[in-house]
Amino acid sequence: MFTKFNQKYKTIFLDSSSAAFELDEKVNVVLSPSMYWVKKLSLPLQKVSEVKKLLESIFEDTLPLGNYNYSVYKEGEFFFAFAYDDKFIIDTLEDKGIAVANVAGVYFAQSELGFIEGAVKINETQSIFLKDDILILLPCCWVEESGDLNIDEIKLSKRGINLAQFGHIVDSKSLYKIGAILVAFIVLIMSEWMITSSKVDDFSDKKETLFAKAKLQATMFQNKAMLKKYTKIHTKQVSIREITSIILSTRLRPSETLTQLILKDKKITAYYNIISQPTINAIKKELKSKKIEFNIDKKNGHFIFEMIL
Amino acid sequence: MMNRINPLHIGALLVVVLLFSIFKLSGAKSDLSEVKAEFRETQELATKLSGLKSTYADKKSVKKSLERVLKISSLRSANIVKKSTKGAIVLSSSSMDKNALNSLMGKLLNGAYQINSFKIKKLSDSKVSFEMEIKW
Numbered sequence: 001m002f003t004k005f006n007q008k009y010k011t012i013f014l015d016s017s018s019a020a021f022e023l024d025e026k027v028n029v030v031l032s033p034s035m036y037w038v039k040k041l042s043l044p045l046q047k048v049s050e051v052k053k054l055l056e057s058i059f060e061d062t063l064p065l066g067n068y069n070y071s072v073y074k075e076g077e078f079f080f081a082f083a084y085d086d087k088f089i090i091d092t093l094e095d096k097g098i099a100v101a102n103v104a105g106v107y108f109a110q111s112e113l114g115f116i117e118g119a120v121k122i123n124e125t126q127s128i129f130l131k132d133d134i135l136i137l138l139p140c141c142w143v144e145e146s147g148d149l150n151i152d153e154i155k156l157s158k159r160g161i162n163l164a165q166f167g168h169i170v171d172s173k174s175l176y177k178i179g180a181i182l183v184a185f186i187v188l189i190m191s192e193w194m195i196t197s198s199k200v201d202d203f204s205d206k207k208e209t210l211f212a213k214a215k216l217q218a219t220m221f222q223n224k225a226m227l228k229k230y231t232k233i234h235t236k237q238v239s240i241r242e243i244t245s246i247i248l249s250t251r252l253r254p255s256e257t258l259t260q261l262i263l264k265d266k267k268i269t270a271y272y273n274i275i276s277q278p279t280i281n282a283i284k285k286e287l288k289s290k291k292i293e294f295n296i297d298k299k300n301g302h303f304i305f306e307m308i309l
Numbered sequence: 310m311m312n313r314i315n316p317l318h319i320g321a322l323l324v325v326v327l328l329f330s331i332f333k334l335s336g337a338k339s340d341l342s343e344v345k346a347e348f349r350e351t352q353e354l355a356t357k358l359s360g361l362k363s364t365y366a367d368k369k370s371v372k373k374s375l376e377r378v379l380k381i382s383s384l385r386s387a388n389i390v391k392k393s394t395k396g397a398i399v400l401s402s403s404s405m406d407k408n409a410l411n412s413l414m415g416k417l418l419n420g421a422y423q424i425n426s427f428k429i430k431k432l433s434d435s436k437v438s439f440e441m442e443i444k445w
Binding site: 164175178179182183185186189190192193196197199200203204206207210211213214215216220223224226227230231233234237240241244245248257258259260261262263264265 | 319320327334337345350352355358364414424428430431
């Protein structure tokens with residue numbers, strides 16, 4: 001990713017048998033042949049992208065059990081295919097005192113040191129040797145070295161790899177799937193949120209329209225107060241009608257007379273000059289059934305029914 | 310090459326965005342149910358209020374309706390006097406027969422009038438005096 005800037009960083013050669021490094025700066029890492037698997041292939045294919053699809057099956061029977069990532073590049077007629085275990089490389093880096101955050105780039109020795117001739121000593125115990133275009137690692141005493149390699153002086157190619165730091169936990173495909181599911185959920189929920197917000201606005205508009213159409217007061221408090229006032233009027237009117245109906249529909253005996261019926265303030269008063277007990281009982285029963293408060297009195301020879309509204 | 314964004318960070322960001330959208334959606338849903346409830350309450354209030362107002366506060370319709378009632382033939386002989394004020398109308402008759410009273414009371418009690426007061430007094434076996442104040 002940052003290959004063009006990588007030359008300014010120090011380059012180290014990483015092997016599982018390397019001594020620990022003492023670094024607090026960013027470095028480019030060249031992986032020893034012991035840290036990856038490589039195959040030189042001659043295939044009836046032209047494009048690297050076509051070969052990429054086959055990499056897993058190319059290494060299928062070669063690799064020990066593990067999580068591997070693959071890489072390929074073309075050189076001349078041949079494809080150089082690589083398999084590597086990200087976790088193993090990261091663990092080795094950390095084991096050698098290199099913080100993952102300090103790694104600027106990771107490269108295969110195969111892609112970076114393919115120019116060497118003969119055996120080249122890379123540390124006290126090991127040499128690298130190019131055989132049939134494949135870089136191999138050898139104990140230093142096996143071959144006669146042509147010299148030491150100053151790895152810091154080599155010019156790095158653009159064939160670096162990206163290490164999947166969490167590939168051992170979950171593979172990239174699963175990560176993409178999980179990511180896609182999360183994004184789909186986010187899109188769904190955001191859409192639902194937008195629809196809901198729009199509905200909220202619709203209801204607010206409808207409410208305003210209703211206020212205007214029904215000629216309501218500006219606030220619900222005023223409207224509720226007005227409704228309370230009219231409900232009170234309505235209840236009183238219903239009560240007036242109920243009481244009047246009871247009084248006027250009660251059958252009186254020939255000797256009984258209703259002389260006055262008065263509605264004033266919050267009561268209806270009925271005056272009878274003569275009224276029998278059964279009639280009184282009938283009126284009382286009706287008033288009680290309608291839960292109407294009443295008083296019975298006798299004044300100046302009149303029986304008085306006073307009913308409270 | 311190690312500088313690329315950690316996929317778990319992207320995952321965490323997506324989860325945060327997801328949680329944020331769930332939070333926003335839940336807020337919007339709660340707003341919606343609140344605004345729906347307010348709308349229904351307003352609708353109910355408006356229906357009740359407009360019904361009650363048209364019944365008890367529509368001066369024109371009360372006036373028209375009363376005029377129709379007083380034109381009934383059975384009430385013509387009752388000599389009902391109509392006296393209007395700003396907030397009420399008073400109907401009175403110094404003497405009317407029982408049938409006219411029954412007819413008038415039937416119409417007034419079954420109609421949508423805001424009866425404020427009345428006084429019915431028996432004058433004889435067949436005659437009564439009548440006075441009623443109807444508000445508008």
